[in-house]
Amino acid sequence: MGDPALSRRGFLAASAAAGLGMTALSGCGGDSDGGSSGTTTIEWWNISTTEPTRGVWAGLARKFEARNPKVKIKIVQLENDAYKSKMTALTASGKLPDIFHTWGGGVLRQQIDAGLVEDLTDRTKDFADGLLPVAKQPYLFDGQVYGIPFDIGMIGFWYNKALFKKAGISAPPTTWWGFLDAVDKLKSAGVAPVALAGKEKWPGMYYWAYLAMRTAGAEALRKAYDAKDFTDAAFVEAGQHLKELVGRRPFQKGFLGAAYSTPTGQAATVGNGKAAMELMGQWAPVVQADAGKGLGENLGFFPFPAVDGGKGAITEVFGGGGGHALRRGAPQAAVDFLKFFASETTDRELVSKTGVIPVVPAAESALADPNLKAVQTQLKAATGFQLYLDQAYAPAVGQEVNDSVAALIAGSKSPEQVTESITKTAKEEQ
Template sequence: MGDRELSRRGFLATSAAAGLGMTALSGCGGDSDGDSSSGTTTIEWWNISTTQPTKSVWAALAKKFEAQNPHVKLKIVQLENDAYKSKMTALTASGKLPDVFHTWGGGVLRQQVDAGLVENLSDRTKPWSEGLLPVAKEPYLLDKKVYGIPFDIGMVGFWYNKALFQRAGVSEPPTTWAQFLETVSKLKAAKITPIALAGKEKWPGMYYWAYLAMRTAGIDALQKASDTKDFSDPGIVRAGAHLKELVALQPFQKGFLGAAYSAPTGQAATVGNGKAAMELMGQWAPVVEADAGKGLGSDLGFFPFPAVEGGKGSITEVFGGGGAHALRRGAPQAAVDFLKFFASEASDLELVKKTGVLPVVPAAEKGLSDPNTKAVQAQLKAATGFQLYLDQAYAPAVGQEVNDSVAALIAGSKSPEQVAQSITKTAKTEQ
């Protein structure tokens, strides 16, 4: 999943990890040095912005905040995301988190909150946080309390080649699952590979099962399954059956089971080079397609995951995620002030224009120029429900089992029922 998260954050999926950043790893916040002689408060800020242009943009914002708050010093620690996860796991176990730290929400944030390590921001960020895009705040609301302030949000949907659709006689993107399967058949009949998939990395395949579960069982069923540790809901099993219908059409590129996401012959490049008509991917897809391949330019289009006939879900319910900042419990007011600064219209506009993220401050939408990015933002604004990536929403072992089981279904070695049973077994073991 490293590629996905680096893509989401730095929009350079093929970049190598950029080292350990600006500060040594030995120290950790949690004490916020207050220099009694100068009255300076030092805030330790841990993030994963190791790739350009994000790294430079964030550093400039940090300097701007310090200029506006002369009695506050930001001490920045930057880590590539896998190293960050490893270090934060150790810090969580030690009971001492940084003053300000990156979070994806979901299962890991829940563990940190349950351990009493994270500040409840509900009162401390009123009223300014109430003006942020509602869907962007969803992953960080636990028991209706605010534990993170988002700086990024996105969703997964289908990115497609308009020219290839036209060649296959498909005039409009499908809005139902039956129409989607028909589109796949038309593309195959026109000797066009319908879908590119990075089967080697597993998480891209999980997107299909997750969306189908949302559309058939309904978005609440996925939360209930997590809470009850039981994934046997008939709608969730049916999601696997629908995915099996798709797999039976053999829609993926040759060698997809061994394909990576952002490699020169991977999923993104296959679409970016016009060798497949579609990919199901997050909002970062166009940049990675252009980076790994040639990119499609004006031939690239976007459409939401179709509705499933007779299902309990809606096409306006979205699947995705983003990034946020959380605070350690008892963090000083200066840390809250920094969150407010980072979530301001001026800061968000910088992030939108210079790093390609989608705005979490509605007024920063004026920074968007690409029509596909605008289409994604319109879907997010109109969203009637939001589901965080399952491998982040659930406890780590459960999320991994979802990825593994769905990959087995796509490879033909597990049935829809066995997928549900495997995830349930892992969930019950993960007490």
């Protein structure tokens, strides 16, 4: 992964670009109240800013406090992009929160290499061994455990069955050409085919990543990162397919300025029936209902289509889940909270109330939503798995993927320039 110190300039630059105030960056780390009570305060940073997850998680923190009267949980909840920026600044400062959300992959690896993350192998063995193996993969490094999952899933297309019917689309497309044909039919029917949060670059990255998996294969993405070379013709082809989609003008009006979870953003556009599809993760139904009205029985799910002639299979999935890691030297109370969060009782509550895919096998029976069952079926049948690129790769490389793909979607970069920019950044990380 290279020397973490080499990316310190990138961390600081990202922090400055985000205009961060330091008030939210202070006070990390559990501590006693200094009085006779000996209360330990644990700071828990997460990205659960939408309902019902926000309220459910706050309730779980209170439940843990009731069982552990000498522990207080201080919750810091930030929206996805704001969270990433703040954590970038904290990583550069060398001080992380007691408990923090992580997607694993290269970002967590860099924090580990900087000596900032607790090795949980021995401290969590009594409960972590029983969790779903695929859910634990993003947090395993050199055989050691550095994070505990609470969710696992994949990116796919969430679609409005009523709008598909209106456009004369009888079944979800299984090939890229079929997908483009569906886009054309939806436009002809006066329907915005796809909602996209162009203001937040990570949703657009999903398209290029999946197309790269379909044209080159999931293994090719891993090899390209190891070789620091993304200029293979198959990756250029992925960009060409995305450029062709963009040329059809499939996205909602004003998409370049749209956020993801705001009342006028990507999720609400789909949830309010103003666009037929969005490419998003297993959390999509919950956010659609929180930001908009939600589609209820009109909501469906299908995997990203296959590309004719491509080396990748439709059974190779792109996604990941959420997990929690601890700062190095975190108190035992933080470990106890992870155990509480990974219990069957908690997982059942998370599955039934917040729509996550279970990571505790015994909680699987709590999964009732047919669309989430469809996601789980795809995951179980997966022949390959690729973690989100902006988490699988070192931070600077992941950010360049997001930035370059966003530029392609906006029309300011060519497919070739996307691969060249990612390659250049990857080599600079060496």
